[in-house]
Amino acid sequence: MLVDLLEKSNYIVVYTGAGMSTESGLPDFRSANTGLWEKEDPTQIASTEALNRDVEKFFQFYRERVIGVKDCKPHNGHDILAKWEKDGLIQSIITQNVDGFHSEAGSENVMELHGTLQKVHCETCKKEYGSEMYESETFYCGCGGKLRPSIVLFGEGLPEETFMKAVEESEKADLFIVLGSSLTVTPANQFPLIAKENGAKLLIVNMDPTHFDDLADVVINDQKIGEVLAEIDRHLVKK
Numbered sequence: 001m002l003v004d005l006l007e008k009s010n011y012i013v014v015y016t017g018a019g020m021s022t023e024s025g026l027p028d029f030r031s032a033n034t035g036l037w038e039k040e041d042p043t044q045i046a047s048t049e050a051l052n053r054d055v056e057k058f059f060q061f062y063r064e065r066v067i068g069v070k071d072c073k074p075h076n077g078h079d080i081l082a083k084w085e086k087d088g089l090i091q092s093i094i095t096q097n098v099d100g101f102h103s104e105a106g107s108e109n110v111m112e113l114h115g116t117l118q119k120v121h122c123e124t125c126k127k128e129y130g131s132e133m134y135e136s137e138t139f140y141c142g143c144g145g146k147l148r149p150s151i152v153l154f155g156e157g158l159p160e161e162t163f164m165k166a167v168e169e170s171e172k173a174d175l176f177i178v179l180g181s182s183l184t185v186t187p188a189n190q191f192p193l194i195a196k197e198n199g200a201k202l203l204i205v206n207m208d209p210t211h212f213d214d215l216a217d218v219v220i221n222d223q224k225i226g227e228v229l230a231e232i233d234r235h236l237v238k239k
């Protein structure tokens with residue numbers, strides 16, 4: 001049934017959240033017991049206010065996440081999505097994730113709504129550096145400004161161009177596939193709605209239920225994304 005859904009669609013857009021990277025070894029944010037926000041209040045640590053009020057805690061929190069991303073790598077699910085793009089089965093990926101794993105796995109048309117942990121930039125002069133600066137605990141720019149990860153912090157807007165491209169892709173989709181997101185954070189959670197409003201079918205693959213499940217045409221809970229993608233891939237008609 002899922003295979004039919006994909007094979008009958010002409011423009012498939014995939015939308016991923018942190019649940020796409022837990023099988024790579026990275027924690028998500030809201031899974032019970034293991035999510036990052038089970039231990040930290042995101043507004044107190046993942047915000048521009050934290051960067052200014054508690055900068056040492058901010059630096060250490062993000063240094064740990066930068067190292068986590070470097071210690072982990074894309075899993076089979078990322079590889080399958082990259083292959084499906086090359087085969088012309090899916091057209092693009094809208095991701096909330098900042099680990100860069102879709103690009104590392106070979107996906108090309110990737111919209112990083114929340115930026116990337118692969119880079120840091122100076123809060124003052126905006127100069128960009130690789131995130132290895134955080135690995136070596138270099139937290140300040142040559143100009144004296146603070147270095148911060150090139151991600152969207154709570155209280156900040158999403159990158160305009162990326163956002164508009166994601167709107168366009170969501171409007172063009174006739175199948176919109178959500179993989180591993182609780183769909184709780186706006187405006188990133190608007191894209192499944194935009195797709196649905198433009199006539200797309202909506203497939204949600206997420207361990208836990210989401211508030212959008214009643215909007216979806218198909219919902220798969222309690223299964224790992226990597227296994228669901230591998231199962232679909234096995235049954236696709238070999239091109």
Ligand code: APR
Nearest residue numbers: 017018019022028029030096180181182206207208224225
């Ligand atoms: N397979 C399927 N689903 C999974 C898996 C898995 N292997 N691992 C986790 N999940 C599901 C969880 O059930 C959870 O509902 O992925 C979802 C991840 O939800 P969140 O942790 O809320 O992550 P996300 O939706 O990406 O968060 C959005 O919040 O803090 C901000 O900027 C941060 O981009 C992030 C945004």
